[in-house]
Amino acid sequence: MAKVYNWQLGREMEYPYAGGDRERQFAAVFNINRCIACQTCTMACKSTWTHYPGQELMFWNNVETKPYGGYPRSWDAKLLEMQETLDPGGQNWAGTGQADVRSPYGRFDGKTIFETANGTSERVTGYLPDDDEWKAPNNGEDHGTKMGPDGAKLPVHQGWFFYLQRICNHCSYPACLAACPRNAIYKRKEDGIVLIDQERCRGYRKCVAACPYKKSMYRPTTRTSEKCIACYPRIEGQDPISDGVPMETRCMASCIGKIRMQGLVQVEADATWTHDPRNPIYYMVHVEKVALPLYPQFGTQPNIYYIPPRWAPREYLRQMFGPGVDAAIEKYANPSRELLALLQLFRATREVIFAFDVIPGPVAQTLNVGGRSRTIYDDTVVGYDAKGREVARVKVVEPVVTRPGSINSI
Amino acid sequence: MRTTHADDDTRTGGRARRWRRRLGLVATVAVVGAVAHIAGFQPAVSQLATVNAYKADADPGMDPSGGPWARIPGVAVPMTAQATTYPFGGDAxxxxxxxxxxxxxxxxxxxEWPDSSVNDxxxxxxxxxxxxxxxxxxxxxSKVPALCMGQADTGVNIWQWRADTEAGVPQTLPEEDxxxxxxHYPITDDLGYPARYVGNPFDSTGAAQNLVAEGxxxxxxTPEHPVNAAGVHDGNRWAVVFSRAFxxxxxxxxxxxxxxxxxIAVAAWNGQHQDRNGQKSVSQFVSLDIGDEPVPPDRTPWIVILLVGGLFVGVIASVVVWRITP
Structure with missing residues (x-):
């Protein structure tokens, strides 16, 4: 085991491989507050990559309803329970964040899925779901719950639920890669995308068992495992309409709820992010800290970041997104001028936005929110592609357009 | 102490019975030994570290259950759970x-190895x-490579048979479940099967794979497929035949x-035990000698004659001994 630095945990951790060459990392921010679970992202992915025989139960992108939903069933609860069993009472966060890119959420004092596997015959703690567990990708849809002293229980519609949008996290320290005895999984230095080499894979399913997010899936018609490929031809700018610059993935670009923004961030050799506050993903993750990783305590340093839902119990959210939840929700509920402007850039263009600027505008409105006075400015946010060209320009106040009566026909 | 006639008779009868038992035992051992020798059965690997490849005078085919195989001495090669590298284990x-x-x-x-369940x-x-x-x-x-996948300067060649690949390539969920x-499957071309598109051997109908490794x-x-393999399960054991041109x-x-x-070294996986990859039972290397000794002739008729004859002689001998014993 090598020692690597995991900034989401604020400490070094053990991983089978030392860090390699890294240039950029695929990353995205998903705003849970905006999602309506229309599954357009799911179908965009399905109709592009997984509609062939043997991929019937395979959803590289899925949207599940928390707390009951899970694809595969109870994937997170099962692993959390395993981790707690292997490190009883120890899965805790401690220390205070140093408010820098090396430990923004403090320090995790528990054990990662690599560390709980120490002394076992496996490299990673995990489990292999059976086919029944994959058969209901939207199980528990819209089942609300209410947190009581014994946790969350039915009956429904007394409390809360939220949608969780999931794709492969293209982790900085992928558990799938760590577990593969074939060296068939690799992480690209140019964009951090994690891929399974379909020529080398021999279907051992160690990656399926190891991935804590269960985003490596077995395909029985080829006897190999497959996973989200981050639409890499689009990320490479190979799409004919991309003009050579990276385009967002199909699931991102199809999001009608405008909840997703995808980016590429510069990374250092130790997988920390290079200071770049003009990059929208960097800005939301490291400057505002409004977007948080999913189950960072598993230790893979996942790269999909979530703006947590404002209405769900904080205790539940802290377990899911770490100790940064309270500050993130506060930032989202009372955003800065820059953040409010940046949130308007979501889905404003299909090109990956590498930089953004905010052009100050006049006061649009003064509000009283939760007893606090807030001023909304009609700022303008501008997004730039990989070549520095302007690809989006949006104002905070959405312009009102009145349809002329002449076209108001049914 | 005085003994009675009855006691003498008892002692005499006991001696006769012991004699008959000894004679029967000797006859049985002689018959079993003769049959075992003629059948070519050789038991312990500790005494036999060499697998002799006998020269056949007819094509044995790929059926592991028939032909000349019954006439060739079986070498029992001990196996252990793989314990050298991740992933460890195996059904031992x-x-x-x-x-x-x-x-x-x-x-x-x-x-051939014991396995009570078929996982194909x-x-x-x-x-x-x-x-x-x-x-x-x-x-x-050359020098013998490391047992586990060889090493950089001394590689290994592996012929693998899998019950599932021999059973064929499954097509769609409705066909299997x-x-x-x-x-609806809108498109079914090979582009939708990346493993097939790039020539992954698991996505093929062949039962055997030919593999090379250096660590x-x-x-x-390998891109070529020079190895054939076929397996048969008899309810309790798998028997598999591999073949390749010289x-x-x-x-x-x-x-x-x-x-x-x-x-030659052997590995076996029990699918019921979720064995795969390094989770397997493995042997050490044993010698393989491709010689000119012919496959022993079929001696089945002689075995039957000897068995029947031996039993007949044994019965006659027992009767004679019983008769002549006072």
Whole structure:
């Protein structure tokens, strides 16, 4: 085991491989507050990559309803329970964040899925779901719950639920890669995308068992495992309409709820992010800290970041997104001028936005929110592609357009 | 102490019974020994570290259950759970029976091992296949490579048979799962099967794979498919025959001929135990001698005659002894 630095945990951790060459990392921010679970992202992915025989139960992108939903069933609860069993009472966060890119959420004092596997015959703690567990990708849809002293229980519609949008996290320290005895999984230095080499894979399913997010899936018609490929031809700018610059993935670009923004961030050799506050993903993750990783305590340093839902119990959210939840929700509920402007850039263009600027505008409105006075400015946010060209320009106040009566026909 | 006639009779009768038992035992041992010798059965691997590849005078085919295999001495090669590298484990199949022969420039190796369950489908995330493999040094006459996948300067050649690949390639969920439903497959070209598109050997109909390796994690299928394999399960045991033509098909694969002395190791996987990859039972290398000794002739009729004759002699002898004993 090598020692690597995991900034989401604020400490070094053990991983089978030392860090390699890294240039950029695929990353995205998903705003849970905006999602309506229309599954357009799911179908965009399905109709592009997984509609062939043997991929019937395979959803590289899925949207599940928390707390009951899970694809595969109870994937997170099962692993959390395993981790707690292997490190009883120890899965805790401690220390205070140093408010820098090396430990923004403090320090995790528990054990990662690599560390709980120490002394076992496996490299990673995990489990292999059976086919029944994959058969209901939207199980528990819209089942609300209410947190009581014994946790969350039915009956429904007394409390809360939220949608969780999931794709492969293209982790900085992928558990799938760590577990593969074939060296068939690799992480690209140019964009951090994690891929399974379909020529080398021999279907051992160690990656399926190891991935804590269960985003490596077995395909029985080829006897190999497959996973989200981050639409890499689009990320490479190979799409004919991309003009050579990276385009967002199909699931991102199809999001009608405008909840997703995808980016590429510069990374250092130790997988920390290079200071770049003009990059929208960097800005939301490291400057505002409004977007948080999913189950960072598993230790893979996942790269999909979530703006947590404002209405769900904080205790539940802290377990899911770490100790940064309270500050993130506060930032989202009372955003800065820059953040409010940046949130308007979501889905404003299909090109990956590498930089953004905010052009100050006049006061649009003064509000009283939760007893606090807030001023909304009609700022303008501008997004730039990989070549520095302007690809989006949006104002905070959405312009009102009145349809002329002449076209108001049914 | 005075004894009675009755006591003498009792003592005399006891001696006679002991005599008859001894004679019966000797006769039985003699018959069993003769049958075992003629059948060519040789028990312990500790006394037999060499698998002799006998020269056949007819094509043995790929059926592991018939032909000349019953006439070839089986070498019991002990197995242990793989404990050298991740992923460890295996169902610890205690031993495999290994036999070999050659015919017309083709080597045949037969491996048989106990397995009460047939696992020949991998159409499910938690389903794993029964399998077996034989491993040879990449080059004969050189130093013996590391047992586990060889090393950088001394590779290995592995022939693997899998029950699921022999059973064929499953096609769609509805075909495999009675509860499976799929509305429509809009496209079914090879582009939608990346593994097939790039030539992954698991996505093929062949039961055998020919692989080369030079260390852990380097196992690679060769582009050519020179190895055949076929397996039969009799309810309690798998028997698998591998075969390949003598000449080396390519780099990393041994060139064989009559007179070749090399090494062979065996691995077996129990799919019921979720064995795969390093989770397997493995043997050490044992010698493989491709010689000119012919396959022993079929002595089944003689065995039957000897058995019947032996039993007849035994019965007669017992009757005679019983008669002449006072």
């Amino acid at each position: 199949i205690p031993a495999v029976d290994v036999r070999a022969l050659h015919y017309n420039g083709q080597l045949f190796v037969r491996v 489908s991998t159409f499910g995330t938690t389903l794993f296949a029964d399998a077996a493999a034989v491993q040879f040094p990449a080059a004969t006459g 009675p509860d499976g439903v799929a509305d 852990f994690g380097t196992l690679t299928a 000449p080396s098909p390519g780099e990393g694969q041994p060139n064989l001929t009559e007179g070749t002395k090399t090494d």
